[in-house]
Amino acid sequence: MPNPEPNNTSAHGRPGDPCVFVIFGATGDLTKRLLMPSLYNLLANKLLPDKFAIVGVSNVQMSSEDFRKQLGEEIKQFATTKVSDDLWKFFDQRISYMAGDFKDPATYTKLKSALETADKAHGTPGNYLFYTAVSPSFFGEIVKQLAGAGLTKETDGHWRRVIIEKPFGHDLESANALNREIGACIHENQTFRIDHYLGKETVQNIMAFRFGNGFFEPLWNNSYIDHVQITDAETVGVEQRGTFYEATGALRDMVPNHIMALVSLVAMEPPNSFESEPVRDEKTKVLRAIRPLKPEDVPRWAVRGQYGPGTLEGKPVPGYRAEPQVNPKSGTETYVALKLAIDNWRWAGVPIYLRTGKRMAKRVTEIAIKFKAPPALLFRQTGVKHLEQNELVLHIQPDEGISLSFSAKIPGPVVKLGGVDMNFKYADYFGSAPSTGYETLLLDCMLGDPALFQRADTVDAGWRVVDPILDAWKQTPAADFPNYAAGSAGPSAADELLKRDGRKWRNI
Numbered sequence: 001m002p003n004p005e006p007n008n009t010s011a012h013g014r015p016g017d018p019c020v021f022v023i024f025g026a027t028g029d030l031t032k033r034l035l036m037p038s039l040y041n042l043l044a045n046k047l048l049p050d051k052f053a054i055v056g057v058s059n060v061q062m063s064s065e066d067f068r069k070q071l072g073e074e075i076k077q078f079a080t081t082k083v084s085d086d087l088w089k090f091f092d093q094r095i096s097y098m099a100g101d102f103k104d105p106a107t108y109t110k111l112k113s114a115l116e117t118a119d120k121a122h123g124t125p126g127n128y129l130f131y132t133a134v135s136p137s138f139f140g141e142i143v144k145q146l147a148g149a150g151l152t153k154e155t156d157g158h159w160r161r162v163i164i165e166k167p168f169g170h171d172l173e174s175a176n177a178l179n180r181e182i183g184a185c186i187h188e189n190q191t192f193r194i195d196h197y198l199g200k201e202t203v204q205n206i207m208a209f210r211f212g213n214g215f216f217e218p219l220w221n222n223s224y225i226d227h228v229q230i231t232d233a234e235t236v237g238v239e240q241r242g243t244f245y246e247a248t249g250a251l252r253d254m255v256p257n258h259i260m261a262l263v264s265l266v267a268m269e270p271p272n273s274f275e276s277e278p279v280r281d282e283k284t285k286v287l288r289a290i291r292p293l294k295p296e297d298v299p300r301w302a303v304r305g306q307y308g309p310g311t312l313e314g315k316p317v318p319g320y321r322a323e324p325q326v327n328p329k330s331g332t333e334t335y336v337a338l339k340l341a342i343d344n345w346r347w348a349g350v351p352i353y354l355r356t357g358k359r360m361a362k363r364v365t366e367i368a369i370k371f372k373a374p375p376a377l378l379f380r381q382t383g384v385k386h387l388e389q390n391e392l393v394l395h396i397q398p399d400e401g402i403s404l405s406f407s408a409k410i411p412g413p414v415v416k417l418g419g420v421d422m423n424f425k426y427a428d429y430f431g432s433a434p435s436t437g438y439e440t441l442l443l444d445c446m447l448g449d450p451a452l453f454q455r456a457d458t459v460d461a462g463w464r465v466v467d468p469i470l471d472a473w474k475q476t477p478a479a480d481f482p483n484y485a486a487g488s489a490g491p492s493a494a495d496e497l498l499k500r501d502g503r504k505w506r507n508i
């Protein structure tokens with residue numbers, strides 16, 4: 001067993017700057033499920049500044065005291081570790097709440113005085129971090145109003161930052177419009193577009209694996225790699241998010257953001273340094289090299305699916321059209337598979353296949369690198385007719401790790417080869433630190449490090465990939481929905497996508 005470096009949740013290894021954390025949408029799901037549990041974990045790891053306060057804003061009428069009580073109850077349910085009363089006191093002394101309409105300038109006047117009060121009470125020096133845990137229709141509005149109230153101006157050495165949640169736009173045009181709207185009020189270095197996939201340790205490890213080791217990077221190109229498969233399968237359905245999902249679908253929900261984050265990390269060139277801008281430059285550059293699909297190519301390169309009723313973990317589950325707030329004749333996709341071509345020197349001729357869907361057989365997010373098979377010449381005189389492709393799999397979740405499969409001789413007098421695996425599991429080496437995946441992101445924001453956040457041009461590049469598909473699908477509604485059973489591996493058309501190229505998806 002190695003002796004690992006201390007497992008610090010931050011690349012910086014120090015607490016965030018003193019600040020007030022303002023949550024718009026403070027009574028919503030994100031606050032209780034992710035934000036408060038993450039802040040709690042940061043506190044438990046001594047990564048929150050002592051000079052810290054939280055101001056919750058939402059349209060629900062409630063006193064600060066009731067808000068604190070509510071958060072105190074919810075944290076017990078949603079924290080990833082056992083909550084200590086002593087630690088919770090830290091928050092209890094630092095949380096306040098105000099009700100307000102996000103569109104009303106009076107809300108921001110009230111907020112300004114709430115922030116001044118917090119600064120005085122907690123010694124926070126005018127640094128404010130605004131988190132938009134609200135419906136996307138408010139993102140631009142909130143930034144505009146904050147700027148209008150003078151709350152985003154960085155003077156006297158303090159900082160003002162805004163975290164924008166996803167979805168960032170619903171297509172290329174709206175994403176760019178939102179970028180312009182926000183860009184007219186605050187600087188790019190104050191804008192933190194969050195993608196929680198970039199907070200996952202295993203996602204961050206992709207760069208460490210590629211660029212911190214000598215053995216794979218020389219093979220990481222079209223001379224040795226046959227193709228790449230990215231799978232992001234979920235067992236959950238749309239839960240209580242029918243209204244959101246009906247207007248969104250799997251393509252918008254997962255691909256321009258989370259999946260593109262994985263594509264960029266796996267396909268980017270080595271950056272000049274690990275500073276935020278060189279890293280974000282390379283990520284964006286490779287996304288820009290993805291060949292945009294022509295309308296006539298969409299049917300052959302993109303597959304959509306919608307789950308029907310089925311069985312999951314032994315239990316019957318309803319089809320998408322029977323979920324709450326879903327149109328019984330819905331044409332919204334809950335599954336998408338794509339073939340992408342990256343037109344650059346490294347990846348020319350290496351297809352990247354990706355698939356993501358709800359209500360699939362198993363929850364698994366992984367990236368499989370399939371290497372080209374060696375020539376079988378050496379084994380001419382033996383029974384071995386065909387050599388398997390070596391496969392490197394980056395297991396992102398839930399069983400975090402890296403595995404490598406290759407061929408070995410099966411013991412015995414006859415030359416026969418069998419597939420074997422080498423498996424590394426994170427938990428075996430580094431233990432498993434229970435986290436929500438948001439901790440690093442929140443901390444980085446408090447420290448002003450945007451490396452793990454999406455830049456405006458990265459968002460643009462992601463939408464450029466999916467926009468032609470959205471357009472084509474809008475023109476031709478799917479005629480075969482539902483086309484996969486809940487609990488299955490997805491629609492058969494997705495198998496065809498690879499079969500046409502003589503390839504096969506990994507088993508889920």
Ligand code: BG6
Binds near residue numbers: 166253365
């Ligand atoms: C969210 C999507 O951004 O990511 C959800 O809106 C999806 O539909 C979720 O379920 C997946 O995140 P994770 O961390 O569970 O893979």
